Amino acid sequence: MQKMVRADAFDAPHPDPGIKRDPTSRSPNHPIDAQYVIYRLEEAGSTLLALPATGYSTALRSSALDIVRNAIESYGWTEKRLRPAVPSAARITRMDEALGWITLIPPESYVLRRIVGARALVSPMTERHLYTWRRLGCALGADHKAVQRWHAQAIDILVARLNRPAANDSKTASSAGLRHGRSGFRP
DSSP states (O other): OOOOOOGGGGTSOOSOTTSOOOTTOOOTTSOOOHHHHHHHHHHHHHHHHHSOSOOOOOSOOOOOOOOOOSHHHHTTOSOOOOOOOOOOHHHHHHHHHHHHGGGGSOGGGHHHHHHHHHHHOBOTTTOOBSSOHHHHHHHHTSOHHHHHHHHHHHHHHHHHHHHSOSTTOHHHHHHTTOTTSOSSOOO
């Protein structure tokens, strides 16, 4: 016999304080922390990689059907590449927001931007990072421990910028093109 559970029981805090909360559930009065920023960036990278690589084209298409030359080809015995599910519109919106955070890192710290951007790319199929710490270290000509420290510095910069009150942050708002509702274009 199944026990009935109220729908709002899932929204209640867990009685055991040792259990971590879901990073996606964040109330507006709580400041943003590093775990939340990393989660959102990795979710954005996974969403970006899950988007279809091709879309509709205006090029003319051939209307001729493919000729089946073997019986094996006609029944789907050929290898097909597995693709992740196309992300929802809400995930794409969250992706755009989170990837926009990378621009909050100062332009003179372009190496930190590259590290955060590369580390955010997570395979949607395997949930593994495309760039490991050692691979990033080889690409930058540095030790992988230094790359980890630089990543932590960049995340700390993002947390500080995201927790800054919006009224006092006119430089960030103007650099993102958000002051007057513009989309980044200034005459």
